[in-house]
Amino acid sequence: AQSVTQLDSQVPVFEEAPVELRCNYSSSVSVYLFWYVQYPNQGLQLLLKYLSGSTLVKGINGFEAEFNKSQTSFHLRKPSVHISDTAEYFCAVSDSFTSGTYKYIFGTGTRLKVLA
């Protein structure tokens, strides 16, 4: 069975500092990996996704993530954060991406708080 572990429930970081949000997954099959951001009282917005190909994935708002199959990780990074990046971040895994039955397994989330 698939599972996702987000190792940090909260990450405080000062503005303009770099940040890494950690995500590990377990799956016995090929996986598709996603990072979503959730601002207060809003739904989920896709930051980036890994489907295949290059292991370094670039997303919106300056975020990037690296797929590491040997370590079963998909950590999210940003070289310089802004106050506006304060939000909840969710890592998700799916064993299918195109049509048919598929579901995302989400981690429990990491609350990123950017300090002035």
Added chain:
Amino acid sequence: ETGVTQSPTHLIKTRGQQVTLRCSSQSGHNTVSWYQQALGQGPQFIFQYYREEENGRGNFPPRFSGLQFPNYSSELNVNALELDDSALYLCASSGRVGYTFGSGTRLTVV
């Protein structure tokens, strides 16, 4: 793209009542999924509908049911509400680039 819209945005119900949540998917997206997000947790998969048929279900009891209509709208129905059903309910329609989530319906059961 018109996005995914959900209604209502907030709802308060009494334990034992029934509730219907609505979702309007993006045109052309014939797969819709529903997720439950309890406070402080990640979203949990409830079920998925494809061409008006349920074709996948998570670990939720039968009192959670759904419908999908030809016009890309869908409903989530929950009977015999329990306090633990209080959560944010997210609808997601899937297209070529994966899920697009709505902003959710916040359900509070008192």
